[in-house]
Amino acid sequence: MSLNQATIRHADFxxxxxxxxxxxxxxxxxxxxxxxxxxLSTAAAxxxxxxxxxxxxxRGGFFTGPDTAAALDExxxxxxxxxxxxxxxxxxxxxxxxxxxxxxxxxxxxxxxARSRARDAVGVLAEDAAAAGVVLAIEPMHPMYxxxxxxISTLAQALDIAEQFPADRxxxxxxxxxVWWDPCLGDQIRRAGLTGRIASYQVGDWITPLPPxxxxxxxxxxxxHVDLASISELVEKAGYRGDVEVEIFNEDLWRAxxxxxxxxxxxxxxxxxxxxx
Amino acid sequence: MSLNQATIRHADFxxxxxxxxxxxxxxxxxxxxxxxxxxLSTAAAxxxxxxxxxxxxxRGGFFTGPDTAAALDExxxxxxxxxxxxxxxxxxxxxxxxxxxxxxxxxxxxxxxARSRARDAVGVLAEDAAAAGVVLAIEPMHPMYxxxxxxISTLAQALDIAEQFPADRxxxxxxxxxVWWDPCLGDQIRRAGLTGRIASYQVGDWITPLPPxxxxxxxxxxxxHVDLASISELVEKAGYRGDVEVEIFNEDLWRAxxxxxxxxxxxxxxxxxxxxx
Numbered sequence: 001m002s003l004n005q006a007t008i009r010h011a012d013f014x015x016x017x018x019x020x021x022x023x024x025x026x027x028x029x030x031x032x033x034x035x036x037x038x039x040l041s042t043a044a045a046x047x048x049x050x051x052x053x054x055x056x057x058x059r060g061g062f063f064t065g066p067d068t069a070a071a072l073d074e075x076x077x078x079x080x081x082x083x084x085x086x087x088x089x090x091x092x093x094x095x096x097x098x099x100x101x102x103x104x105x106x107x108x109x110x111x112x113x114a115r116s117r118a119r120d121a122v123g124v125l126a127e128d129a130a131a132a133g134v135v136l137a138i139e140p141m142h143p144m145y146x147x148x149x150x151x152i153s154t155l156a157q158a159l160d161i162a163e164q165f166p167a168d169r170x171x172x173x174x175x176x177x178x179v180w181w182d183p184c185l186g187d188q189i190r191r192a193g194l195t196g197r198i199a200s201y202q203v204g205d206w207i208t209p210l211p212p213x214x215x216x217x218x219x220x221x222x223x224x225h226v227d228l229a230s231i232s233e234l235v236e237k238a239g240y241r242g243d244v245e246v247e248i249f250n251e252d253l254w255r256a257x258x259x260x261x262x263x264x265x266x267x268x269x270x271x272x273x274x275x276x277x
Numbered sequence: 278m279s280l281n282q283a284t285i286r287h288a289d290f291x292x293x294x295x296x297x298x299x300x301x302x303x304x305x306x307x308x309x310x311x312x313x314x315x316x317l318s319t320a321a322a323x324x325x326x327x328x329x330x331x332x333x334x335x336r337g338g339f340f341t342g343p344d345t346a347a348a349l350d351e352x353x354x355x356x357x358x359x360x361x362x363x364x365x366x367x368x369x370x371x372x373x374x375x376x377x378x379x380x381x382x383x384x385x386x387x388x389x390x391a392r393s394r395a396r397d398a399v400g401v402l403a404e405d406a407a408a409a410g411v412v413l414a415i416e417p418m419h420p421m422y423x424x425x426x427x428x429i430s431t432l433a434q435a436l437d438i439a440e441q442f443p444a445d446r447x448x449x450x451x452x453x454x455x456v457w458w459d460p461c462l463g464d465q466i467r468r469a470g471l472t473g474r475i476a477s478y479q480v481g482d483w484i485t486p487l488p489p490x491x492x493x494x495x496x497x498x499x500x501x502h503v504d505l506a507s508i509s510e511l512v513e514k515a516g517y518r519g520d521v522e523v524e525i526f527n528e529d530l531w532r533a534x535x536x537x538x539x540x541x542x543x544x545x546x547x548x549x550x551x552x553x554x
Contacts, residue, residue, distance in 0.1 A: 109504040115460070144421040146458035147502040148485045157460045181423035183392070183434045208425045212489035225424040227386040 001269050002055035004029030004202065004247035008258040013038050015258055017050040023262035027053035027092075027243040029202075030085060032078060040081055044088035054089035055243035056096040056137065056173075056200045057082040063121035064102035064114040064151060072121060075099075076128050083132040094242055095134045096199045098173055100141060103148040114151045119161045126165045137199035138162055139173035142181075144214060155179050155188040162197050171199030174235055175247065177218050180206060180226040186234055193238025201235050202245040203228055203269070211251070218248045220268045244269075278546050279332035281306030281479065281524035285535040290315050292535055294327040300539035304330035304369075304520040306479075307362060309355060317358055321365035331366035332520035333373040333414065333450075333477045334359040340398035341379035341391040341428060349398060352376075353405050360409040371519055372411045373476045375450055377418060380425040391428045396438045403442045414476035415439055416450035419458075421491060432456050432465040439474050448476030451512055452524065454495050457483060457503040463511055470515025478512050479522040480505055480546070488528070495525045497545045521546075 003020045005011070005028065011019065013034040020028045028047075035043040035057075047054060060078040063071050078097055086095035101118040104111065122136060129136045138158040141150030152158050158172040172192055179185055192198045205224030210217045221228050232244070246265045253261050280297045282288070282305065288296065290311040297305045305324075312320040312334075324331060337355040340348050355374055363372035378395040381388065399413060406413045415435040418427030429435050435449040449469055456462055469475045482501030487494045498505050509521070523542045530538050 104502050109502055111458070111502075111504065142421065143419065143458040144487065144491075147483055153458050154460060181388070181420040181430050183431060206424055210421065210491050214421075214487050214491060225381050225386055225388075227388065 001025055001266065002027035002029050002053070002243035002245040003262055003265055004058065004245040005031040005034060006058065007246055007248045007253060007265060008261050009254045011258040013043055013046060017046060017052060019258045019262040020052060021050055022259065023266045025262065025266055026090075027055045029056045029058060029245040029247060030054055031058045032081060035081060035085070040084055044084050047085055048088040051090055053091070053243065054085050054093040055245050056094060056098050057085060059098040059100050059139075060136075061099035061118075061150075062102035063118045065105055068117065068121065072124055075121070075125050079125065079128050079132050079134050082134045086134075094200070095132075096137050096171075097129070097134055098137050098139050098200060100139055101150045101152040103145070103151060111146070111151060115157070118151060122161055122170060123165070126169050129169050130166075135168065135199045136170045137173045138170065139175060140178055142178045154182055154184070155192065156184055159188060159192055159195070159197060163195055167196040171197040173200040173202060174198055174231075175202040175204065176226050176228055176231050177202075177204035177206060180231065185231070189231075189234040189238050193240070196239070198235060198238055198240040200245065201240055201242065202247045203232070204246070204248050213251070216249045216251045218250055220248055220253075220265060221246065222268050278302055278543065279304035279306050279330070279520035279522040280539055280542055281335065281522040282308040282311060283335065284523055284525045284530060284542060285538050286531045288535040290320055290323060294323060294329060296535045296539040297329060298327055299536065300543045302539065302543055304332045306333045306335060306522040306524060307331055308335045309358060312358060312362070317361055321361050324362055325365040328367055330368070330520065331362050331370040332522050333371060333375050334362060336375040336377050336416075337413070338376035338395075338427075339379035340395045342382055345394065345398065349401055352398070352402050356402065356405050356409050356411045359411045363411075371477070372409075373414050373448075374406070374411055375414050375416050375477060377416055378427045378429040380423070380428060388423065388428060392434070395428060399438055399447060400441070403446045406446050407443075412445065412476045413447045414450045415447065416452060417455055419455045426492075431459055431461070432469065433461055436465060436469055436472070436474060440472055444473040448474040450477040450479060451475055451508075452479040452481065453503050453505055453508050454479075454481035454483060457508065462508070466508075466511040466515050470517070473516070475512060475515055475517040476519075477522065478517055478519065479524045480509070481523070481525050490528070493526045493528045495527055497525055497530075497542060498523065499545050
């Protein structure tokens with residue numbers, strides 16, 4: 001298991017490392033912003049001291065806007081950070097950079113065009129990832145974010161892109177919150193397994209009614225409608241042996257004490273996600 | 278063009294008919310509740326007097342709950358209402374009953390099971406529809422409603438069910454709000470055309486940020502991110518020649534004067550939906 005930092009968003013990097021370790025969680029999904037706040041080399045030293053594995057770095061991407069060159073540069077920095085942090089983390093750390101495609105630019109209705117730009121950017125960055133020993137992990141986002149966050153909406157679509165590149169350079173993220181509804185989910189997880197593409201597995205639950213801000217709509221494992229045990233079984237059968245990240249965007253969790261949130265995440269995880277510890 | 282009554286939800290049946298006609302819109306998508314408020318035979322007489330076509334009746338379905346028998350009975354009544362109203366409407370009225378599958382029952386995480394129950398219910402009702410000369414139109418709903426409104430989430434999935442039955446008995450609804458994000462949309466609209474399955478076409482736009490109540494998140498044509506003209510072209514090329522319904526669930530529209538909303542819908546329609554009037 002791994003605790004994704006987004007679940008305890010307001011904790012700084014030191015606090016995030018501490019509460020994760022104290023909750024008995026062996027790995028952490030790191031976000032770039034808290035790393036940037038202390039600086040990369042300091043963050044790498046802190047991660048090394050913590051004894052935790054890094055399960056992924058969140059996040060790169062956002063390829064669909066008007067300034068492609070700036071987006072590529074930013075992603076190259078993220079690739080370097082991923083390599084440095086994975087090297088500093090405990091054995092088993094994953095040099096995985098999570099990519100969110102980005103949404104439609106203001107006033108632009110060309111969804112196919114935006115999708116095509118995202119694919120092209122992954123193609124360019126695959127070279128940089130290879131040089132750095134980093135895996136790019138394309139994250140399909142729930143279709144309700146297609147307009148404003150991520151134009152890659154299904155696992156099939158993410159795999160269609162990833163499979164154009166070597167499996168050790170471009171993979172996909174399976175995040176239960178984003179893909180649980182997909183009628184093709186079982187087939188696509190099996191496909192991802194056959195071609196060795198599952199670079200990250202994240203669990204979060206779907207709760208109803210959706211909170212007013214749908215960006216913060218996720219529940220802890222077991223709180224919602226998602227059959228996490230079944231999806232986890234599919235992912236395990238597809239050969240994934242990496243850490244399972246608990247990643248929950250939820251305003252109530254963010255307001256709570258991060259120590260307590262980390263402990264709750266650890267408790268709910270074993271029961272609901274159905275993944276052998 | 279047709280005005281779906283959901284766009285002017287708080288108008289009673291008489292008002293809905295009047296404002297639709299006065300806005301120069303030749304057809305109306307009828308909802309069961311306002312019909313029930315005046316009684317079926319009265320509603321049929323009012324529709325006949327109005328000179329409007331009926332483009333569909335909304336809605337049947339909700340098959341996934343614990344009481345299947347009650348759901349089937351309710352849908353049989355809806356089928357009778359569809360036949361009666363289509364017969365009363367002006368020439369070109371469509372005996373189409375829109376079906377929304379229903380969500381997951383309380384505490385139930387078996388999405389595949391709920392989908393299977395929805396399919397079985399359509400199978401039973403196809404007989405009743407045949408006897409009444411009614412077409413059942415399965416509406417795939419946006420995946421953000423999979424838990425609580427409709428477990429049929431994609432056009433492909435709706436077609437997988439519809440194609441098990443004769444094309445003049447079971448078809449699908451293409452609603453731009455629900456399906457615009459789908460990477461397979463073009464292929465699936467073409468498929469629906471080849472097998473003659475498009476029973477209804479509804480236009481609504483996707484606006485961001487999503488309003489707090491996502492059930493009321495739709496915009497008038499042209500207000501949001503959906504390339505309606507391209508989707509309308511696909512639907513037209515697929516052979517659909519029925520009315521194009523403007524169906525917008527939006528709290529602001531509901532608070533406005535229905536006369537004005539009908540006129541605005543007519544105005545925005547021609548420009549944005551890209552369908553020959």
